[in-house]
Structure formats: C-alpha cells, structure tokens
Amino acid sequence: MTRIALLSQRLANQIAAGEVVERPASVVKELLENCLDAGADRIEIDIEQGGSKLIRIRDNGAGIVKDDLGLALSRHATSKIANLDDLENIASLGFRGEALASICSVSRLELISRAQVATDDTAWRVEAEGQEMSTAISPAAHPQGTTVEVRDLFFNTPARKKFLRTEKTEFDRLEEVVKRLALSRFDVAFSLRHNQRVIQHLHAAPSAQEQQRRVALVCGPAFVESSIQIDIEASGLRLWGWVSLPTFSRSQADLQYFYVNGRIIRDKLVSHAVKQAYQDVLFHGRHPAFVLYLELQPSLVDVNVHPTKHEVRFRDGRLVHDFLFRALHKALASVRPQDRLGAETGTESLNGESLNGEPVNGDGVVSAPGYTSVERSAGLTGDFAGQERISFAGGLGSSPTPLQSNQFSSFSSGYSGPVSQQRVAEQVAAYARLQNDEDVPPLGFAIAQLHGIYILAQNAQGLIIVDMHAAHERITYEHMKSACQSEGIKAQPLLVPLSIAVSQAEADCAEQQAEALLALGVGIERAAAESIVVRQIPVILAGADIEQLVRDVLSDVLEHGSSERIRNYQDELLATMACHGSVRANRQLSIAEMNALLRDMERTERSGQCNHGRPTWVLQSLDQLDKLFLRGQ
Ligand code: ADP
Numbered sequence: 001m002t003r004i005a006l007l008s009q010r011l012a013n014q015i016a017a018g019e020v021v022e023r024p025a026s027v028v029k030e031l032l033e034n035c036l037d038a039g040a041d042r043i044e045i046d047i048e049q050g051g052s053k054l055i056r057i058r059d060n061g062a063g064i065v066k067d068d069l070g071l072a073l074s075r076h077a078t079s080k081i082a083n084l085d086d087l088e089n090i091a092s093l094g095f096r097g098e099a100l101a102s103i104c105s106v107s108r109l110e111l112i113s114r115a116q117v118a119t120d121d122t123a124w125r126v127e128a129e130g131q132e133m134s135t136a137i138s139p140a141a142h143p144q145g146t147t148v149e150v151r152d153l154f155f156n157t158p159a160r161k162k163f164l165r166t167e168k169t170e171f172d173r174l175e176e177v178v179k180r181l182a183l184s185r186f187d188v189a190f191s192l193r194h195n196q197r198v199i200q201h202l203h204a205a206p207s208a209q210e211q212q213r214r215v216a217l218v219c220g221p222a223f224v225e226s227s228i229q230i231d232i233e234a235s236g237l238r239l240w241g242w243v244s245l246p247t248f249s250r251s252q253a254d255l256q257y258f259y260v261n262g263r264i265i266r267d268k269l270v271s272h273a274v275k276q277a278y279q280d281v282l283f284h285g286r287h288p289a290f291v292l293y294l295e296l297q298p299s300l301v302d303v304n305v306h307p308t309k310h311e312v313r314f315r316d317g318r319l320v321h322d323f324l325f326r327a328l329h330k331a332l333a334s335v336r337p338q339d340r341l342g343a344e345t346g347t348e349s350l351n352g353e354s355l356n357g358e359p360v361n362g363d364g365v366v367s368a369p370g371y372t373s374v375e376r377s378a379g380l381t382g383d384f385a386g387q388e389r390i391s392f393a394g395g396l397g398s399s400p401t402p403l404q405s406n407q408f409s410s411f412s413s414g415y416s417g418p419v420s421q422q423r424v425a426e427q428v429a430a431y432a433r434l435q436n437d438e439d440v441p442p443l444g445f446a447i448a449q450l451h452g453i454y455i456l457a458q459n460a461q462g463l464i465i466v467d468m469h470a471a472h473e474r475i476t477y478e479h480m481k482s483a484c485q486s487e488g489i490k491a492q493p494l495l496v497p498l499s500i501a502v503s504q505a506e507a508d509c510a511e512q513q514a515e516a517l518l519a520l521g522v523g524i525e526r527a528a529a530e531s532i533v534v535r536q537i538p539v540i541l542a543g544a545d546i547e548q549l550v551r552d553v554l555s556d557v558l559e560h561g562s563s564e565r566i567r568n569y570q571d572e573l574l575a576t577m578a579c580h581g582s583v584r585a586n587r588q589l590s591i592a593e594m595n596a597l598l599r600d601m602e603r604t605e606r607s608g609q610c611n612h613g614r615p616t617w618v619l620q621s622l623d624q625l626d627k628l629f630l631r632g633q
C-alpha cells in the first residue's frame, strides 16, 4: 500500500500553478498586477518568442526589502492582506500570495529588487532552487523598483508546454493582457517589446484628452469616434467610460472591457445588463463595444471567487444590474443627430495611429461611413435616485424633448395630410436661411427624394441621406412606446382564466412577484401548491401565447431575479406594428413632409438606428465629396 507523504514545495506549487499559470499571458497578468500593487507608474515589458523564452518586467514601484525577498517566492506569503477583514475590503489586485511561487515552480525565475525604504544602497537578487525551492540571495545592481525575469516557461512541465500555441498566438494573448491593464490605469506608462521590437508605447495619460487618446491607441480610433463618453453616479455606484453607438457594432464580443474597482472582469450579470440596454437598437447578432469602469465600495463586491480573479460576486447583484441597465439605456436613448454632427472639426484626428498595426476599422466593424466624431469630454451625468434625469453636461444639443402621448396621433397624419400654403411658405423661408447658413437644423433641409427610398437633405456640413422607411419606423415605434408608457399598460381580464401547472418553486415565485407582474398588466394568483391561474393580461398581448409567456417569465425571474420578457414582448409587437404603419418605399413625399420627418428625427430618442439596428441616416460631408471628385488635390 502507498503511504501518505507531504508534497515537496515545488510539486505543491506546480499543482497550484495549474490554476493560475496557463500560458505566458497569465504570467504577464500576475507580474503586471504586482507592479501596479507596488505603486509603479512606469512599467517595461520585454518578451521573447511569445513569452515562452523570456518574460522580463521592470517597474519603478516600492520594491521589496532584502529580508522579505525569500518570502516573496514562497506560497501563501503576501504583503497585501493580513486578516479576514482585509480579505473583505480588498483594494489591491493581488492578495492570494501564490503567483510568484507558482510561476517560479514552472520556469527559471529571477527577481531583483531595490526597496524604496532600503537601509543599504544595493539591490538584491533572489532565486529558488531544488525540490524544496530554497532561496538564494545575492547583491545586484538595480534602480528603485523591481525586475522579474521569467525564462523557459514550462521547461520542467512538458505536458503544459505542449498546450502552448504558436509564438504569434501566445503573443497576441499576452498583448491583450497588457491592453486590459493599460486601460485600467491611465496614470501608468507602459511599454511592450517583442523580440526587441517596440509594440506598444503608452505615456502616462493624466488629462481627459490623453485618456481618450490611449483608448484610441488600444481599441482603435474608430471606436472612440463612434462612441459616447458617460459618467453616471447613483446609489453609491459610479459608471464611467466609453460605449459604442449602436451603429458601431462587432461580430464578436471582443471589444468589451469592463472594470470593477480597477479590476477587469467577465461577468454574466454585467453582460446581461449591457445586452439588455442595447437590445432595442442593435442589429441582430451583433455585439456592442465598450470600455467601462464601475466603482463601488470594495466591501460590496467579493473578488475572492476565482483563482485568476476574473470573476467577482456583487453583494447586491440586482442593484448593480439595474444601475448598469438604466445608465446605458438612457445614455443610448439620448443620442441625437446633433450629437453626432457638429463638432467634426474639433476632434483631433487619430487615424492610423494604432500601434499594433490593426486596421483602423477592422472587418468586424459596421460603422456608417458618414458618422462623425464628437468631442464628448463633457460627459453624461445623471441622478437615478431623484428624477431619473440625464443630460449632457456640456451643451451637447438640447435635452430630450419629452414625448406627449397626443403627439402620436398627430404624428400619424403628419406625412400624408395636405400641405398648407403656410407650410410651403415656411419651407421656402427656411431654404433661404440655409443659403445664408444661419439656423440650419442638424439634419438640414430636404432637397429631393431618391428612387422613392432615400431623402436627400442639405445641412451645414454637406449631404444627409436618410432611409425614409427606417427613420419613420423608429419614430413611430418610439412614439408608440412612450404613449404606452405615459398612459400605463392597459390590462383586460381573461374571460376564461387560464390555469397553468408549474413547479412548486415557480408557484412560489409567481406568488412573490404577483404585485410586480400586476404592474405589467399580468394578473396571476396561486391556485394550489403546483398550479397558478392567470386572470388578466395586457390588452396588447391579447393574441399571444400567454401560457408560454408566463412560463418564460417565471423561469427568467428564477434565474436572473428579474424578467424583461413582458416588456420586450410588448416592444416587439409595437415594433411590428410600427413597421407596418410606416411609410413604405415608393411613396412620394413632398419637401414639407420630408422636412417634417427630419425634424422628428432630431427630436426622437434613438432615431439614429431603425428598430433592427441599421442606421437611419448618414452624412457625406463636403470634404468627403471633394475627395470623391479629387477636388483641391
Ligand atoms: P500577491 O500579489 O497575491 O501578494 P505574489 O506571489 O504575486 O502574491 O507576490 C508576493 C509578494 O511579493 C507580494 O505580496 C509583494 O509584497 C511582493 N512583490 C511581488 N512583486 C512585486 C513588485 N513588482 N514590487 C514590489 N513587491 C512585489
């Protein structure tokens, strides 16, 4: 029989390394986190052969005093927490005290450090040898800070080494890690070299403008130019950063950076909230892009959930979810044509500056050609606790005009009724104003209709082309939604109440949520331990499969704690109705009707995309037109 024995230090560390050290990128992540925790503001990263030959990271942080050097390489040794209280209020990126030990056990690692508070003026080198990983310390030369050199990763764990991909793939992953961390700390300068070639060189970015520039360097200038900047605070939570306009979407969810108190995370709750916020405006199957920072009290989030610290658990997930959803939803709704136009000249051109050689507007990006950038340093502020007000702080166009429910009815006749003499006169006057370049509305004045599909309009910058049906559809839809909201959801009792057999958990859930469901027009009662009765439904859902809807709603609530299904379903129906009720192709519109549509677009929330996320209008600026005709070249 085999006897029980303690594992050697190295073997124990190698087992731990299985969880945290998967590939060169994970080594870089751990080492960079240590630099940041040490308060460095300059970090240099040197890589050879995708990281499998060499990873060398030098920082100018606080360093490690000589007496602690041996401990730095041993497992369960950390300077970042000391007791359980600390664990519940973590402000540092590291806290598990096992990264260096793990990395050291599967590579040839050398650490040189000179502490800020050193009593001598030499630096010290530490290495670990043998099965017990005993440390050897010797003097070395080094400025204040720390250099960790990791050579021949996985040289002693051939099974792991076999899983490494090509040099390029490994380097790409590693570079992605550097990007993520670079976006988490604008105050720190980063440089990254691969096989002696400079790949990234990012200066510290203290000002808002420099931060925007770093985001453009890391995510590509097209992202910054097609996104809005937000900064929203409510109930002790703050969300700020950049979110893409719905017309800038990607085929992959790859341009999505979400930080919680400076730590990048991937989280189902966050993805769900973001997805929901974009739901109404994003082209089916596409993904939004964002760089977002959530800040909250450290004690409200548990970071000790996963060895790689990629996941977190929010103490009040529901609050965070609702906050994210509302903040993003409102921000996207407030985008008006005038926000996208206007500041074209004020924005510094960032074209072609992506250091990693990625095309500026890669394949995965759908971006309407005419979209122009807007200087959005003003940011977005809001207050959810109070009036749910959100406005652009710095005069980015007028604040959203609230839609009155009666606008809906007057609206539907807006484009088909006879055009009065007075309206024609108004248009003529408006056109004259355009000639004089004063008072031109953002989307300009209509000049013609093309093939019964597009409206051509002239504004201050050039030519606006509007997809008539798409624009009208969005406007009708938004009007119907707000009419629905302001008048409340009309409900009707079912002539024959519908009883549904459900599980006990679902019945409990229905009982608990009865009030919330009633607010959405759905009246449910519990009939028995495993049965519920639906007595009332929203009028608009009269023809729907109520049993299926109720089942889906209950399973949503059980899984996510909330369900948007009724509202979504309602929105879907409204969207279909809007689509059928909107101007079809080949309808001749008068100039006055076209102008009325343009003015409505300027007023309506989310009017930049149709209900399917396609753009409703584009701008061809005079500059772009001049280029087409090689004018002035
Ligand atoms: P953790 O980061 O979880 O504490 P690590 O194994 O990554 O564990 O590091 C162990 C300790 O070594 C840290 O707590 C820190 O005190 C020290 N250390 C590691 N890297 C650095 C560095 N670049 N600068 C200063 N101290 C460092």
Ligand code: MG
Binding pocket: 030, 033, 034, 093, 094, 095, 097, 099, 100
């Ligand atoms: Mg660490």
